[in-house]
Amino acid sequence: MKIDKLIIGIIILALLVGLPLILAQPEEPKEKTIIINAKQFSYTPDTVEVNRGDRVTIRLISTDVHHGLYIDGYEVSTDARPGQDGSLTFVANNTGKFVMRCSVTCGPFHPYMIGYLKVKPDYRLFGSIWLAVGIFICSILLVSRRQKQ
């Protein structure tokens, strides 16, 4: 009985620890070109998903006024006016979600003009959810253990 529980425990643990590795199944790095349309005050598409290692080129097209695009973490940027596209290229080596924000003041909501770049697999998200669940389990164990004393 006790042994069973132990084995089940070990299997679950192994699965959980192994999960990031499964998630991490490396896809072949690809060349990706993505067209983003910018207008006051959003990007279309508003989310760009790539895989780690991809070489990403973003072409920025503005349909109204002068806009920019700056990518958090990668610290690259470009800008576009109507009829004058912008472009930037980077290798997606850092994983996770990165905010793409307008870098040219384009109107009142300019600071809120935002899109997301998601580079998969997102270890950070998985790791932090795992930590939160761990904290939850520990807290329950802690409070029930003290009870016995």
Added chain:
Amino acid sequence: MTEKILGLIPVDWRFELTSLPYVRKIIKSRWMPFLPIVLNLSVFTVILMAGFVGGVSAGNYNFGIMFVWIVWWLLLMMVMVPFFSRVWCMICPLPAFGEWLQRLGFMKVRNKLFGLNKKWPKALKNMWLVNFLFLGTTYTTGFLTTRPIATFILLMSIIIGSIVLMAVFEKRNFCKYIGCPVGGFLGLYSNIAVTEIRAKDPQICKDHKHKDCVIGNEKGHACPWMILPFDIGRNTYCGMCLECFKTCPYDNMAINLRPPATDLLVDKNRGLDEAWKAFIMLGIAIFFFLIMQGNMGFLKDWANATTTEGYLTFVALHSIFNLLLIPGVFFVFVYASRTLGNKEIPLKKLFTNFSYTLVPMGLIAWIAFSFGILFPNSSYVLHVISDPFAWGWDLFGTSHFPWTPFLTGVMPYFQIGTLLFGLVLSLDIGFKISKQTFQKRDQAVRGFIPIAAFLTVVTIFLIWLFTG
């Protein structure tokens, strides 16, 4: 056995900051807090002027917008409230005119206040009015944070409103119950602060029959916030005005350092008004994130009132989410807690008590949200201090400093770290509240599980929303 916050610091641990003679001398001087208020007022004068001349121009290069919604807001959430309680209310310039009018002077003591000195109706001595006032203010966040004139109008209405209302109602009723949109959450979130104002020795207070701190004397005013300085209990309604330091003939008041969040364990004057304040604040943090740092363009159009239908949809969703949905989901978990714990405990009591676990969670959510403004956008401040009115000035040589985000690569880690810390703190407080409410330890453990699950789910949701 005294309990320990996070298993580390005993709940009753205190260090008296005012034990240093110089600190006490400064605090007891009538220049405090007059001087900081005047300094602050000069900054606010620039903010108001900049808001006025800025009109409807884009707010990111406006001194008023930047100082109120970046400098002030971030300082408030990340520094003042968690570390110094309602210290903002100590130095807030907005109700100063009303207060000077009541006192017919700036620094002198006058306990017979000018004005009608009406009492505040008993039925309204709670946070409900400010709950709705603040929620109402957030309907206009799309304008407030982007159009300088909107910030000007908001601040001017608070100033004018305070003068009028303080001429009618006595003392600081304006701040406490009616007029200030942020007053409510400053009060509730200050329960977490690691500082407090309290009486030192309760016995001295007990023996002192003529309560100078309550009725005032020639050295200082009666507590303007109308609480009992000798029995403060929680930070919520102490505006840190320092009058009681002046009036107390025994020097029995103190500013203490203490472990965080201890006020949440004080089982006194808890109520549904504060519970809803906690829900609303959490919901607003989520909505503000979606509007300011989210990727959904349509939501921004709604908040920006591009179409009337869109704007009304935003107002409706925002209100339902904050007033009904969050409390509703929370209720389900509280119900489960009661089922597992002890069905004899009144549901309302459980609901109210456990809602205080959302206070640390909410403040932490705001801090995590604030990192998302601090790192990308604080460089605007350098620009606006050199050219506050957009008149082409260059006071400090920084008016051409470009928008420069910094540390955006590690920003998510700051947010995740803060949120996980918030989870630990709220779980800790949650179990202590559970023990307090259920009395029996085994019931407390079982009743705690659903609440802990709720807090964990909220944390994971916030981590996913902010960084995933």
